[in-house]
Amino acid sequence: MLLVAPTLLVVFLVIGIPLVYSLALSLHRINPLTQRWIFVGFGNYARILPDPDFVAAFGRTAYFAVVTVLGGLALGMAMALVLNMSFVGRNILRSLVLVPWAMSPVAVGILWSWMLNGEYGTFNAILLSLGLIHEPIHWLGNGTVAFNFVALAHVWNQAPLTSLLLLAGLQSMPENLHRAARIDGAGPMRRFFSITLPWLRPMLLLVMILTSINSIMAFDLFWTMTHGGPGSATTVFSWMGYAYAFQFFRFGEGAAILYVLTIVCLILAWCYLKLFLPAAPRSHRRTSRAAETALSEASLAAGPALLPRLMPALAKLPAFEARRWLSGRPRRIAAVIGLALAALLIFVWSFAPFFFLVLMSLSPSSDLVRSPPILVPNSLTLENYAYILAPRGVAGGQSAVEATRVVSSIWNSLIVAACVTAINLALGSFAGYAFSRSPNNRFLRSSLWALMMTRMTPSLALILPFFIVFKTLALIDTRTALVIAYCSLILPLSTWMMKSYFDGMPPNIERAGLVDGCTRFQMIRKIVLPLARPGLVAAGIFCFLVSWNEFIFALILTSTPQAKTIPVIIAGFLVQLRFYDYGPMFAASVMAVLPPVVITLAFQRYLVRGMLSGSLKG
Amino acid sequence: MASVTLQGLSKNFGSVAAVASLDLAVANGEFLTLLGPSGCGKSTALACIAGLERPSAGAVMFDAQPVTDLEPHQRNVAMVFQDYALYPHMTVRENMSFGLRQHRLDRATIARQVDAAAAILGLGPLLDRRPVELSGGQRQRVAVGRAVVRNPAVFLMDEPLSNLDAGLRVKTRTEIKQLQRNLGVTSIFVTHDQEEAMVLSDRIGVMRAGQLQQHGPPMEVYRDPCNLFVASFIGSPAMNIAMADVTVSGGGLTCRVGGQPVQLPADVISPANAARARGMNRVVFGIRPADLLVGAERELRVNGRVFLVEPVGPVTYVDVEVGDWAVKAMADPDQLISVGDTVALGFSPGRVRLFDPSSEARL
Numbered sequence: 001m002l003l004v005a006p007t008l009l010v011v012f013l014v015i016g017i018p019l020v021y022s023l024a025l026s027l028h029r030i031n032p033l034t035q036r037w038i039f040v041g042f043g044n045y046a047r048i049l050p051d052p053d054f055v056a057a058f059g060r061t062a063y064f065a066v067v068t069v070l071g072g073l074a075l076g077m078a079m080a081l082v083l084n085m086s087f088v089g090r091n092i093l094r095s096l097v098l099v100p101w102a103m104s105p106v107a108v109g110i111l112w113s114w115m116l117n118g119e120y121g122t123f124n125a126i127l128l129s130l131g132l133i134h135e136p137i138h139w140l141g142n143g144t145v146a147f148n149f150v151a152l153a154h155v156w157n158q159a160p161l162t163s164l165l166l167l168a169g170l171q172s173m174p175e176n177l178h179r180a181a182r183i184d185g186a187g188p189m190r191r192f193f194s195i196t197l198p199w200l201r202p203m204l205l206l207v208m209i210l211t212s213i214n215s216i217m218a219f220d221l222f223w224t225m226t227h228g229g230p231g232s233a234t235t236v237f238s239w240m241g242y243a244y245a246f247q248f249f250r251f252g253e254g255a256a257i258l259y260v261l262t263i264v265c266l267i268l269a270w271c272y273l274k275l276f277l278p279a280a281p282r283s284h285r286r287t288s289r290a291a292e293t294a295l296s297e298a299s300l301a302a303g304p305a306l307l308p309r310l311m312p313a314l315a316k317l318p319a320f321e322a323r324r325w326l327s328g329r330p331r332r333i334a335a336v337i338g339l340a341l342a343a344l345l346i347f348v349w350s351f352a353p354f355f356f357l358v359l360m361s362l363s364p365s366s367d368l369v370r371s372p373p374i375l376v377p378n379s380l381t382l383e384n385y386a387y388i389l390a391p392r393g394v395a396g397g398q399s400a401v402e403a404t405r406v407v408s409s410i411w412n413s414l415i416v417a418a419c420v421t422a423i424n425l426a427l428g429s430f431a432g433y434a435f436s437r438s439p440n441n442r443f444l445r446s447s448l449w450a451l452m453m454t455r456m457t458p459s460l461a462l463i464l465p466f467f468i469v470f471k472t473l474a475l476i477d478t479r480t481a482l483v484i485a486y487c488s489l490i491l492p493l494s495t496w497m498m499k500s501y502f503d504g505m506p507p508n509i510e511r512a513g514l515v516d517g518c519t520r521f522q523m524i525r526k527i528v529l530p531l532a533r534p535g536l537v538a539a540g541i542f543c544f545l546v547s548w549n550e551f552i553f554a555l556i557l558t559s560t561p562q563a564k565t566i567p568v569i570i571a572g573f574l575v576q577l578r579f580y581d582y583g584p585m586f587a588a589s590v591m592a593v594l595p596p597v598v599i600t601l602a603f604q605r606y607l608v609r610g611m612l613s614g615s616l617k618g
Numbered sequence: 619m620a621s622v623t624l625q626g627l628s629k630n631f632g633s634v635a636a637v638a639s640l641d642l643a644v645a646n647g648e649f650l651t652l653l654g655p656s657g658c659g660k661s662t663a664l665a666c667i668a669g670l671e672r673p674s675a676g677a678v679m680f681d682a683q684p685v686t687d688l689e690p691h692q693r694n695v696a697m698v699f700q701d702y703a704l705y706p707h708m709t710v711r712e713n714m715s716f717g718l719r720q721h722r723l724d725r726a727t728i729a730r731q732v733d734a735a736a737a738i739l740g741l742g743p744l745l746d747r748r749p750v751e752l753s754g755g756q757r758q759r760v761a762v763g764r765a766v767v768r769n770p771a772v773f774l775m776d777e778p779l780s781n782l783d784a785g786l787r788v789k790t791r792t793e794i795k796q797l798q799r800n801l802g803v804t805s806i807f808v809t810h811d812q813e814e815a816m817v818l819s820d821r822i823g824v825m826r827a828g829q830l831q832q833h834g835p836p837m838e839v840y841r842d843p844c845n846l847f848v849a850s851f852i853g854s855p856a857m858n859i860a861m862a863d864v865t866v867s868g869g870g871l872t873c874r875v876g877g878q879p880v881q882l883p884a885d886v887i888s889p890a891n892a893a894r895a896r897g898m899n900r901v902v903f904g905i906r907p908a909d910l911l912v913g914a915e916r917e918l919r920v921n922g923r924v925f926l927v928e929p930v931g932p933v934t935y936v937d938v939e940v941g942d943w944a945v946k947a948m949a950d951p952d953q954l955i956s957v958g959d960t961v962a963l964g965f966s967p968g969r970v971r972l973f974d975p976s977s978e979a980r981l
Contacts, residue, residue, distance in 0.1 A: 174703060176703035179670050179703065180697065180699060181705075182689070183669075183670070183691060183695060184691065185717055186691075186716070186720050198706070198707035199706070314731065314738075315730065315734075317768065318721075329687070
């Protein structure tokens with residue numbers, strides 16, 4: 001109880017109150033100038049729901065979610081299957097695959113919108129040099145195309161998480177299942193659908209919930225790539241809520257939109273649970289019956305053999321007829337070539353965009369805006385980095401305002417991410433431990449569910465009340481505000497991760513500690529925590545990545561260099577972009593993605609291990 | 619039904635030779651056990667026979683037809699795994715019929731075949747349950763059933779009993795033996811449990827570090843182990859071993875074990891090894907606890923002090939210090955023996971086994 005209290009307190013205070021507050025908001029009309037609240041009941045909802053713009057945004061969100069969830073699932077599954085095979089360089093590839101996921105969505109958006117840039121973009125450069133097109137195409141100028149490219153960028157960013165989770169699931173699968181199926185004559189496709197997929201079902205549930213919610217709430221990419229345009233072609237739900245609340249200052253309607261979004265997420269999560277876990281209660285009942293039969297069987301164990309003396313005849317089955325179009329040596333060679341190709345494709349897909357980002361950050365500004373666009377710069381230079389690291393020292397020193405703030409923003413990001421990670425690991429592991437070790441406590445079980453439910457609330461829905469609450473507390477534009485906000489967002493996830501990890505740890509080790517004379521607290525500190533290190537590292541990486549990469553909260557809650565974090569600064573470049581700012585913007589993006597990428601690469605093996613243990617039970 | 623021949627079968631994992639040039643023939647309908655400690659390559663050899671692993675060199679032949687390049691399902695083999703590898707999301711019936719469905723048999727044939735196999739193993743009441751709803755013993759039976767239902771030419775079992783508790787293990791091995799005899803199917807069984815191997819097999823092949831040490835009928839391997847490894851691996855409790863000084867005397871030789879002279883006839887050493895043995899002044903002296911009887915009148919005896927008594931029911935094992943040699947001997951459970959007693963241990967020279975201390979080969 002004591003262990004869970006801080007986490008529950010933080011989460012429910014910081015999420016619960018704002019949710020109630022924003023419910024209240026959505027029931028009022030607020031005058032932004034006079035701050036006067038007028039109760040309108042469901043008036044906001046009644047006005048919004050039939051609005052054709054609203055319906056269209058709803059449809060776009062649904063389309064975006066379906067496309068990105070299914071696309072991400074297919075891609076993540078394919079990558080996980082390849083990465084689960086054994087080949088030279090597998091470990092390196094397993095790390096590199098995570099690069100897109102470690103990058104902040106803002107940096108991803110900047111990278112992709114540049115690659116798709118209508119005049120200078122990489123895509124145009126490649127297609128032009130291959131002779132496939134004769135003049136640059138303005139990809140993001142066409143609404144449908146732009147929308148699908150945002151979806152593609154989202155999949156690029158999110159698929160690694162899917163593949164990481166599925167890879168953990170694949171690794172927990174007993175090898176003999178596939179060997180048994182091979183002996184039974186099941187080919188690779190049959191085995192995938194009949195053995196692998198059913199095995200991954202609990203993991204798929206988790207993946208579907210996480211990716212659906214990420215897709216529905218996707219915001220950063222729309223902000224950086226399209227701003228909901230051209231026209232309203234990429235105006236999804238979350239963008240619409242943001243625009244109402246923070247661009248048109250119609251707080252009541254904005255809150256109503258975001259509340260609808262929250263409810264949609266909750267309903268969706270409930271549907272997934274029903275869909276994927278229908279068998280759970282039934283098997284519980286049956287297990288007890290199995291235990292009874294086991295008992296009677298044990299008492300018979302010593303008795304004589306039970307096989308009948310006269311056995312029924314087994315029919316001799318016809319010989320197997322080959323159905324495969326290749327067999328023996330050619331098949332093996334084809335398999336090797338196929339695997340190599342797949343590995344190469346995964347490498348290019350995951351790494352090439354990141355490589356272009358680095359390349360562009362090292363290009364002179366003049367090469368970035370050459371027309372027709374070029375793929376390889378004429379020379380490499382560090383001037384972009386010099387420009388942002390020592391803004392005043394550069395000749396012609398007309399640095400953009402944002403460029404002067406990169407260093408301080410990295411410092412802000414670092415402090416915020418470090419604090420959030422430390423707080424989360426402390427509170428999350430204590431709470432996770434308590435949840436894990438008393439699974440039958442009613443209060444704890446229901447509070448764990450409530451905790452997970454808060455994960456389903458889109459963070460956008462919380463921003464408005466956060467903004468107002470922090471304003472009253474005079475915490476606006478401070479790092480403290482960000483730390484509080486992020487902690488409440490991430491704590492449910494880190495608690496859950498730690499709980500899953502503790503679930504996989506044998507309780508007897510702890511009993512041994514208690515028998516050896518530790519107090520309960522000493523035992524946790526001296527035995528449980530050291531053993532839980534892989535789980536702690538994995539959870540720590542998550543906390544760090546999420547808080548380092550977070551954008552919307554930082555955008556709304558900070559306004560000056562003393563608290564602005566690096567994603568906000570990069571996004572700031574976009575607002576007033578002059579051609580000589582491109583280079584520094586890419587340099588800042590590289591600086592922004594480097595820490596998470598390095599950390600992810602360094603601790604990749606902990607990630608899989610931390611995910612693996614017990615998460616299948618969850 | 620088929621005979622199985624392994625010719626120079628080798629399997630390397632990187633630089634490690636898991637199986638090194640294994641030659642072995644299993645006759646049609648025979649029950650052969652590959653026995654050895656963990657990591658000796660027995661399971662790898664079995665996987666090569668099943669077609670799950672590709673041998674690095676050598677050939678696998680069924681009925682003198684090479685099958686080395688065939689996929690597992692083309693070989694008409696069935697396999698029982700140590701962890702059973704039941705498909706967790708399928709019912710028992712679906713588990714058993716999965717292979718038949720892959721072979722695209724018609725429904726009626728599948729149903730008939732599954733029912734027959736279920737009747738043989740008494741699985742009828744379990745057919746609609748899933749593996750999680752079964753006890754360990756029931757799962758094991760389903761795994762056997764899934765293999766039997768194919769009516770395979772060769773039946774492969776990879777430590778199928780080691781996840782069962784002791785009582786069930788003894789019962790189940792009887793059933794497996796009965797099943798195999800009734801079906802007459804060629805079977806290859808892998809285990810590290812020498813007792814299981816002795817009970818079940820027509821023939822045992824003992825492996826160590828990828829190499830086949832010896833193969834033959836159980837009692838032959840038990841009585842005439844070809845080297846120290848086989849001698850100490852087979853038999854429980856293990857054979858008593860001591861270094862002994864040896865001198866040639868009269869028509870035989872004298873070994874000093876635990877400081878006491880033991881006079882052995884010349885024929886404890888096989889004639890082929892006699893010349894080699896003459897040059898040695900130390901040998902490894904071995905005798906099984908079951909051949910070393912407390913207080914029994916035999917041609918030979920050594921004396922010692924009892925330091926532990928271990929009754930197991932049908933017999934009592936007695937741990938005795940013979941000089942500096944701690945040996946385990948067997949006593950009648952009704953004999954009154956207490957710790958500290960001085961006892962005589964009688965044995966026959968025909969049960970003494972001598973080994974070359976450098977090569978560990980039998981002399």
